[in-house]
Every structure is written in C-alpha cells, then in structure tokens.
Amino acid sequence: MNHTTEEMMTVAAARALRDGARCFVGIGLPSTAANLARRTHAPNLVLIYESGTIGAKPDHLPLSIGDGVLAETADAVVGVPEIFNYWLQAGRVDIGFLGAAQIDRLGNINTTVIGDDYRAPAVRLPGAGGAPEIAASSKEAIVVLRQSPRSFVERVDFITSVCSGPTTVITDLGVYSPDGDGELALTHLHPGVTEQRAREACGWDLRVPRAPKRTAPPSEGELAALRALAPRRKAAT
Amino acid sequence: MTALLPLPDAVADLIGDGDTVALEGFTHLIPFAAGHEIIRQRRRELTLVRMTPDVVYDQLIGAGCARKLVFSWGGNPGVGSLHRFRDAVENGWPSNVELEEHSHAGMANRYAAGASGLPFAVLRGYTGTDLMRRTANVAPIECPFTGQELTAVAALRPDVTVVHAQRADRSGNVQLWGITGVQKEAVLAARRCLVTVEEIVDELTPRPGAVVLPSWVVTAVAHCPRGAHPSYAHGYYERDNDFYLAWDAISRDREAFAGWIREHLGAAV
Helix, strand or coil, X not given: CCCCHHHHHHHHHHHCCCCCCEEEECCCHHHHHHHHHHHCCCCCCEEEECCXXXXXXXXXXXXXXXXXXXXXXXXXXXXHHHHHHHHHHXXXXXXXXXXXXXXXXXXEEECCEECCCCCCCCEECCCCCCHHHHHHHCCEEXXXXXXXXXXXXXXXXXXXXXXXXXXXXXXXXXXXEECCCCCEEEEEECCCCCHHHHHHCCCCCCECCCCCEECCCCCHHHHHHHHHHHHHHHCCC | CCEECCHHHHHHHHCCCCCEEEECCCCECCCHXXXXXXXXXXXXXXXXXXXXXXXXXXXXXXXXXEEEEEECCCEECCCEECHHHHHHHHHCCCCCCEEEECCHHHHHHHHHHHHHCCCEEEECCCCCCCHHHHCCCXXXXXXXXXXXXXXXXXXXCCCEEEXXXXXXXXXXXXXXXXXXXXXXXXXXXXXXXXXXXXXXXXXXXXXXXXEEECHHHCCEEEECCCCCCCCEECCCECCCHHHHHHHHXXXXXXXXXXXXXXXXXXXXX
C-alpha cells in the first residue's frame, strides 16, 4: 500500500510507544499516534490527557484533549491540578508525547512565538500548555513535528520546554535522538528519504551516522488502522 | 445567600470594567453564554484569566473587552490558531493586549494557592525555559528542608470567576461532573463567582465523582440552558466540533468576525 509522509511519521511515532507504558498525550499528532498504537501493537498503552482523563480508551479520535469520549472511557477522571501534581510531577508518567513548532540542535522546544521580538512576534503560537512539565517530568520524551529548515533550527526563538530524560524526535523524514553531548543527530531515515533531503530540511550541520538505519515502511495493518481512525479527524485538518 | 438572577443582571452586578475575570472550564463546561453577555454589555479593560483561552476569549479579545490576558495555552484545540488573539498580539487589533503566560501546571497551582489562601504555590516546573524570564509571578525558590531548587508561582485571586455547571438547586448549591478541570480551585480563589447552569432542580441527586459547590461559596447562579455551547455539558449535549472548525474561517477575517458578533450576539464591535 502506498503511504504519505505524514502517515509514515504517525506510524513511526506510534511504534515508539511500548505496550503497557503510561503515556501523557499532547494534542494533535501525538494523540493520533497514541491512539494508533493502542489499536495495533500496544493495546495496554495507558493514555493520560491533561484534561484529567487517565486511561482513556476513545473509540474515535477526539478533536480536543477534553472531548467527552475521553471522560466516558477513562479509568479515572481527576482535576487539572491533580493530573499535573500527583500524576505527572511525581514521576508516574513513562512517556511524554509532544508536538512542537520548532526544535533546535540541543532539543529545546518552542511553541510560543516565531521571531526575535517576544513582544512583537512574527507569529504568535498557542504557548506552553502542559508541555514544559510534560517534557521535564516524564521519564522519556517523544516529540513529533514536520521537518523543514524553519522547524529544525540552530536555536529556537523561544525556549518553551526542555526535555530532561531520553528524547526521540520523529519527523516526516526520519528519527533523531541526542548524541552524548546533547546534539540531535539522525538515527533513522524513513523509506525513500535520502540523507541529502534530511540535511536540506535541517537548519544546522546535521550529524548523520555512516549507515543510518531505515525505518520499516508502514505495514498494511498499520495503515488500515490509521485510516480507520482518520474519518472523524479529517474535518479537523 | 446565593442570588438566582437572569444572566444579564448577574453579569451587570458581578463584573465591572477593569476587573480581573476568570472564565474557566477545561474544554468541557466553558461558560460561553456568560462570555457573550460580557461582550453585549461592552465591558472594557478586563484582565482575562484562563488556562486555555479557547474560542470564548478569542471572541472577548476581538470584541475589545480585554486589556490583559493571563493564560497558558491560546489555541483552537485540534483546529489551529485563535485568529483574534493573534491579530491583537501581532497587529494590535482592536487594541494591544498585554500577555502574562504560564504553563498549565503553573496556572493550576496558582489557582490552588488562591483557593488555599496562600500567597504562592510550589512546583517543579518552568526550569530552563524562557517563560521564567518573561513572566512575572514565577520565581525560583529553595526547599527549606532539602535545599532542592523548585519554582514558586504567585496565587491567582480573580475578582470574579465564572463557571458553567450541569445543575444547581434553588438555594444555589451547584453540582458539576465529567471533566471538572480547575473550576473548583478557580471558584474558591475568587472574591466572587457566577455559576451558569443547564438546569435548576428542586433537589440535587448525589453523583459519584461530582464536584459540589455549596451555596455559601457561590455569589450568583444564572439559568442558561446550552450556556456552554459550542463546548459541551456532559450528560446534556456534546461538543460542537463543527463550530470549532467553522470558527477558524469566521475569526480569520475582521469583517467576518464583526458580522458574526452582530448577527449572533446582537452586539457591535
């Protein structure tokens, strides 16, 4: 089956979620990937949303992180101070799963403003939301975003969030993780993507291993599950 | 004694120009009807507080009610930007809006401190971010017992908090359930509060997991069926995701926005 680069990114992100992990799920692509993982290799993945829904098992993709289907299917629904203090901050979350507008060489995440002047930004983004504490308090972080020289930058315009544990960055072109000195380096190229393409879509001189691994293409099962999730989602994109 | 008031009277009595006003509800039970009444009554110079500004604050900002916004995430969930919010920040239309931004954990703890009668709350957060530098009301603090460096956030004490709930009884006891967000903290942190409700009933039937606000912490209740639309009221109606999607186009254009406000709220922008 043919697939789009967006589908490859979502499938690669879903695969990074191991069964049984407790995953704090951000809005948008992370939510799609986490729900795909639950329908494929990780049926026991615990989805935690910042709306206070713990162990949500939605039968369709929610548009927001607080849709009714999350509360109806959750193991527990708690207040917002509690989800952040007792559940996230205390270290009960294995994987923090985030989107980003920009990420830099050192893995800092920006979801606040684009432009040099905070007070007069070229683009005002939504802001931090739960991300700073999700990035800092989860045992590990996964970040998904589309890769371009504008999103993969030498230095972010604003540091909104800093990942403190092991980090995996998944894009439409490949998979990245920090080297020993903290600099993001390529680990995997997605099918059909050249090293050159990954370099061109990166705002710094990208480190590439001698023989980057190749991401396995989406299986028919993965694509079918992802597309079955899509109809409700389509309207939103 | 809680006052049972028509919504226009409740807004007129409780919310004045220049007040610090929090409309809370985390995706669920967002008090849209009250926000619309604030626009109709042309309140000005408000400091608007809310974790997730959402479409309701996009409308208030576009209508010129806001002087300042205290928040943690200003987007249209699952859809994209809040265009009226962006237009105010990027282009100063209809006026400049001062921003004070936090993380969700910071805002939630600020409300909790306000509700607890404390001057600040402590969390492990903001560390290494530019938010620390840009945002008043956040400061590092050392734990007096372990020496760990933590973060202090100042208490939030809104003049008025507005929330929407499923039910109230005739004495003004309020019951809400489903995703209850930060509403209890926001109500208890505020000097006065208005609760809009789907239904007024003779007697509140206990519900497991529900938040109950006793009448003696509720200043006023207003009966507003569908008062959370286009957000939702668990057990009453679902989130109108089509409206959130449609808002993207309405809000992108100043004229289209002003037209929508005129047509649907009968208010001028």
